[in-house]
Structures are given as C-alpha cells and as structure tokens.
Amino acid sequence: GAGVSQSPSNKVTEKGKDVELRCDPISGHTALYWYRQSLGQGLEFLIYFQGNSAPDKSGLPSDRFSAERTGGSVSTLTIQRTQQEDSAVYLCASTMNLNGETQYFGPGTRLLVL
Amino acid sequence: QQQVKQSPQSLIVQKGGISIINCAYENTAFDYFPWYQQFPGKGPALLIAIRPDVSEKKEGRFTISFNKSAKQFSLHIMDSQPGDSATYFCAARSSHQAGTALIFGKGTTLSVSS
Numbered sequence: 446g447a448g449v450s451q452s453p454s455n456k457v458t459e460k461g462k463d464v465e466l467r468c469d470p471i472s473g474h475t476a477l478y479w480y481r482q483s484l485g486q487g488l489e490f491l492i493y494f495q496g497n498s499a500p501d502k503s504g505l506p507s508d509r510f511s512a513e514r515t516g517g518s519v520s521t522l523t524i525q526r527t528q529q530e531d532s533a534v535y536l537c538a539s540t541m542n543l544n545g546e547t548q549y550f551g552p553g554t555r556l557l558v559l
Numbered sequence: 560q561q562q563v564k565q566s567p568q569s570l571i572v573q574k575g576g577i578s579i580i581n582c583a584y585e586n587t588a589f590d591y592f593p594w595y596q597q598f599p600g601k602g603p604a605l606l607i608a609i610r611p612d613v614s615e616k617k618e619g620r621f622t623i624s625f626n627k628s629a630k631q632f633s634l635h636i637m638d639s640q641p642g643d644s645a646t647y648f649c650a651a652r653s654s655h656q657a658g659t660a661l662i663f664g665k666g667t668t669l670s671v672s673s
Binding site: 449478480485486487488489490493501504536538546547548549550551552553 | 565568591593595600601602603604605608648650652654659660661662663664665666
C-alpha cells in the first residue's frame, strides 16, 4: 500500500476490557509515531519508535498504555483495562528516517469505551 | 512539552474570502513549523511548512507568515473554497531533537460557505 494503514477503523469496547490497535507504516519508513486525538484537544503524542532504538514512551498517559513494533515495521498499541476517558481517535504516523520531517498519517482508529 | 496555542477554534468564511489561522509558541528551540489539514474521517496531511529563516512561504493559495520575534506564525488561505472546509492544525518541533514528535495546536475547524 502507498500510505499508512490502521486497523480496526472503529472499535467499541466495554470499560475494563483490553484493546489492541494496529499500524502498518509506509514501507521503508523507519520512524513511527502514535498520537491520540480527543475532541477539541488536538493531537497528543503518545510514543515514538525509530529503527531498533529504544522507543520514546514519554507521552504515554498511564501504565495501561503500551506499544511494540515488531520487525521494525508493524506496530501495535495496547490499552489495558480501558476507561471511558480513553475514547478518542488513535492516529499513527511514519517518517522516512530519524530526520524526516513530513509525518504521514494513517486514517486512525476510532475507539469508543462504553 | 512546550505548548503551541492556536486560534480561533472555529472559523466561517465566505467563498472567495481570506481565512486566517494563528499560532503562537513558547520554545525558542523550535525551528520547523508545519500546518496539517484534516478532513473528516481522515488522518492529517501536511499542507505547508516553514522554517524561521524566512518570514513568508507561499504555495498556491496557501501562505505561512512567520514572526520570529513575536514567536507567532499564521496560515492564510486566499480565495477560500468550500473544498477547503476542514480542520487545520499548526505544529512545531526542534530539528536539534531529531526524531521528536510534533507539538500540535488544538486545531481550527474551517467552514467555507458557498
């Protein structure tokens, strides 16, 4: 595919359940970012991966949030014991390399926690 | 994280008019200022970006004006069209901190009436 893809596009879950969100970056892009977009709040940085380096987890809001990137490509964002305030659009972006400035975003996963 | 403040939150412009969105930042280390455009159900996409060594950058109907001393930058959309109706985000980052995530404003929802 030519762009960043994310799945699922929509996810409805019950409070307390775990969810996994997937991101497929553009082929060859070594840097991958996760953001959260809440209504009226802009884009909030969550976590960043670059190649085989340790990820920058400074934006994760709590220890219920974690992410991994396997094989330097696909990434999974996991939210454990979901809360209603986790409801948001989760966006993934990739850049060509460490110094890449243009971030290419996927369409996002819309998460609703009931 | 240093904040990027964006205004207005929403904007209604008549077709053919000029849309102006403003952003202010605090961190003087920021040296890359992009604007992203987001349509409903889609991820943000880079629209135009500027570095502080120039005061203005124009691409078609879109212009960024940059005021380094005031730590402000703005997006001007000339001859606004209904197809420009979208949410616009300003952002900033420091290239000296390679790989760091963009810091986004909270967004401006633009509606261009026909």
